[in-house]
Amino acid sequence: MHQRKLINDDCSVKPITGFISGLIMAVSLSLLVSVTAKASDNHSSIDNIAADLVLSVKQQAVRQDELLQQRLDTVLPGLMARENIDMWLIISREYNEDPILKTLLPADWLNARRRTMLVFIREKAEDNRVLTLSLGRYDVGEFYQNVWDMEKYANQYQALTALIEKYQVKTIAVNESINVGLADGLVATDKSLLLENLDNIYKQRVISAEPLAVSWLETRTSDEIDIYRKLVGLTKALINDAFSTKVIRVGQTETKDLVWWLRQQVRDLGLQTWFQPSVSIQRKDIADKSQVIKHGDLLHVDFGISYLRLNTDIQQHAYVLQPEEDNAPQGLRLALKQGNQLQTLLTDNFKVGIDGNTLLKMTRAKAIEAGLKPTIYSHPIGPFGHNAGTSIGMWDNQKFLKGSGEWPLHANTAYAIELNVTTPIPEWQRDIRIMLEEDAWFDGDKVEYLYPRQETLILVK
Structure with a gap:
């Protein structure tokens, strides 16, 4: 798929003779080998990470039954x-x-x-x-x-x-x-x-x-949490490769190409997605609606995978460097820190027995007092990506959520800490949204991310 995008139709010129024809053929072959090598390298890195997690179909069935028996006996x-x-x-x-x-x-x-x-x-x-x-x-x-x-x-x-x-x-x-x-x-x-x-x-x-x-x-066992850690790690590894020049050709690759690259990678690993991934762009020129990835773009992905009746749900950001840049603009970096600040305000309020509506109200009050513009819509994860349990707001409801918002927090439960902050970017002279989602679990005392959360922008060089 990517080879067809990387080698333009213009390469298929009318036959010519002699040295020029041979040169064009050599260049085309070189490009093809280069792209194939990059794809091979990409598969190698992802496969190495997956090797410690993804079992054969038969072994998965055995492990799945072991987990079920454990849950029936102990949960x-x-x-x-x-x-x-x-x-x-x-x-x-x-x-x-x-x-x-x-x-x-x-x-x-x-x-x-x-x-x-x-x-x-x-x-x-x-x-x-x-x-x-x-x-x-x-x-x-x-x-x-x-x-x-x-x-x-x-x-x-x-x-x-x-x-x-x-x-x-x-x-x-x-x-x-x-x-x-x-x-x-x-x-x-x-x-x-x-x-x-x-x-x-x-x-x-x-x-x-x-x-x-x-x-x-909503209840997770320690064995499930161990699997979850590796599964979130694999999810983020796939995102890191998607947001890299292994996949992106600046000025040519479109957001939909990354979506289908992720889908294909998951299928190649023998896994599944539980929802269609999304990739979006925010950029300085708000009038530019092109979905072709360009220098200076802030990219966002929402992506999750399923394995052994567990589902991940991750959102991260990447920045496509300008040719003269070696880091993202300071305004974007500070915006990400505000997203991390809101995450911390939320997870610090987790306490057994508190319901989602109270947690939402408390966290929003502290965030607004700190000068943030928060929207919180976190939810349980587990055998379903949008699992049953304590929901903390919705993107279109920041006040009171009947039912799941009234459900109290229990120990040994897992969540997608999903939220966003709206913040001005001086370099762009406009507001943007930092939209983050990190998978975590609550042991009854504290919230622990299942894999280190994003604290720096992924840089596409």
Whole structure:
């Protein structure tokens, strides 16, 4: 792709003879070899970083199942006890899955099959041990004991009712939520069938699983954090190469070329993106809307990748040096420091139990007092890029966010610290926005970036 951009159509001239023809052919071949070598070098550096992280498909499946088993054993029991839920019931049909079901299936189950029921029962007498059961036509891996006796019960709902009666559960939590889409996966048909088959006494025990569902999605284990560190490192390595002359030919490369370069790199590594990357330009001449990258441009990227049910979300800036420059203008460098200042003001306010709306209000007040023009829109990350948990503002709502903004911070949760500051650039005689997004985790005491945050502009020389 890049070779076609680097060698212009003008190189394909009409045939000529003699020395000039040979010279043109030699130059063209030299350019082709040069570009191919650069692409090879680029692949080598990225591949070296990825080698420590990306496993074969088979090994990924093994690791994914290990992580799921760990979460079922060590995370779920405590969460069910904290939210005082006796039974968590998840019902999904093939290709119409509850999003949470995807986080609970073994690696070799890509979807639900027919109607899949997963049932989690807290055994209080057994130190809050959780039974992991299924009711379905097929066994769901080794994680769930299939308890549907098809000779005894004609359908799954009859078997489910018998299971509820056997354990005399006080609460039956299902994934219904007005405010959290990821916790609202029970479809109307299955809700109706469930209630039709329950006795009145048990109908009254059906409650929303929202607190448990959100907690399950937001809680990260130490093993997941270890993977996250490497995954964020790989994300940033790809950004660094995209914002370099390995990829950019100043005056020729367009922003869309970088977008598709990133997409291709991720595909070549055997990974996926969870959203279309974006690359944008701010420049001194505000009237110049060209998407061709030029000297003096401030570049911005928003990019994330997915691996082992974890998602990154990163935004960074680069500056394309003028031929006579060896650094970005001081105004741009100071603007980035203001972005870092806003990050610190936000993360210093993290405290277990504080909700996102309070955190937003506190941080904005301190930032404005410090002379900043802040906009904060940070969110949880995990099995979904825009994960369930504590949201801290939205780009179009800097006051009060119902639902996710009211959710309190918990320990062992991960976030995309996403925000921007508007600041004047004296050299450009105009305002710009520094838009940053860094992945971090909160251990209950402090916020730690999963990989060092950007504190200096990437320079395209």
